[in-house]
Amino acid sequence: MxxxxxxxxxxxxxxxxxxxxxxxxxxxxxxxxxxFIETFYGSTNHTSVGGYYYDYTTYSTRLIRSNGxxxxxxxxxxxxxxxxxVCEQLIVGENRFNYYPDDNDCCWCCNEQQGCGALKPHxxxxxxxxxxxxxxxxxxxxxxxxxxxNIRNIVWETTEENPLERTLLKIxxxxxxxxxxxxxxxxxxxxxxxxxxxCDVNNICPRGLCQYFREQAANMTAAHGHAHSx
Ligand SMILES: *[C@@H]1O[C@H](CO)[C@@H](O)[C@H](O)[C@H]1NC(C)=O
Ligand SMILES: *[C@@H]1O[C@H](CO)[C@@H](O)[C@H](O)[C@H]1NC(C)=O
Ligand SMILES: *[C@@H]1O[C@H](CO)[C@@H](O)[C@H](O)[C@H]1NC(C)=O
Numbered sequence: 001m002x003x004x005x006x007x008x009x010x011x012x013x014x015x016x017x018x019x020x021x022x023x024x025x026x027x028x029x030x031x032x033x034x035x036f037i038e039t040f041y042g043s044t045n046h047t048s049v050g051g052y053y054y055d056y057t058t059y060s061t062r063l064i065r066s067n068g069x070x071x072x073x074x075x076x077x078x079x080x081x082x083x084x085x086v087c088e089q090l091i092v093g094e095n096r097f098n099y100y101p102d103d104n105d106c107c108w109c110c111n112e113q114q115g116c117g118a119l120k121p122h123x124x125x126x127x128x129x130x131x132x133x134x135x136x137x138x139x140x141x142x143x144x145x146x147x148x149x150n151i152r153n154i155v156w157e158t159t160e161e162n163p164l165e166r167t168l169l170k171i172x173x174x175x176x177x178x179x180x181x182x183x184x185x186x187x188x189x190x191x192x193x194x195x196x197x198x199c200d201v202n203n204i205c206p207r208g209l210c211q212y213f214r215e216q217a218a219n220m221t222a223a224h225g226h227a228h229s230x
Pocket of ligand 3: 212213215216219
């Protein structure tokens, strides 16, 4: 009797120790692009489509969406909180801009010192693994990362062992999410991201998240004597 209890105990510990180890944290390739479908949730839901172009070889990012009216970054300039409009968020080098191609208009959002530079390929190293799940019939790893002040980002990706071979599937952030279409993922086949000549760092986006990021950075500087960037 005693022996069989011990055997059972050993068997259970063996089975538990065989549990899959946690996968390696996500790492983004230095350059990729992918299209997405985005939904802003509220008393009514609003959906738009977009593309994300990431090029860390030049510290640049282009996020283009078919309608920026409900996006807290895009709608913080002129009448763009009231009109449907195409919006591009451009990060090139140390500056982030909002560009409105329909009107060839542009405003300066914030800079790298204020936490607005391009995401690093390893930005998800501090995320927490939330398990393996199924998304649109596909196996997916789920990761949580909390940004200041308290915005939960959940990121889903495919489950290849090598993080660089995984494909981004979805990002959920605050009250919106972006479903990234796996088939549209391309590595290395887009032109360098540039800032249109109309963009000027002296023309500041006055409201919304751009203002929030600048103010937050200024408050941190005041509190600690230097700015943090994340
Ligand atoms: C918005 O989407 C959510 C999640 O899919 C859904 O539960 C909710 O009913 C939708 N709201 C409206 C107003 O359609
Ligand atoms: C758009 O922003 C302006 C300026 O802050 C504000 O007066 C207006 O009420 C806003 N419109 C909507 C629909 O929120
Ligand atoms: C910055 O500090 C001011 C004054 O304390 C405060 O009203 C404001 O909400 C703070 N802004 C941010 C983004 O933290």
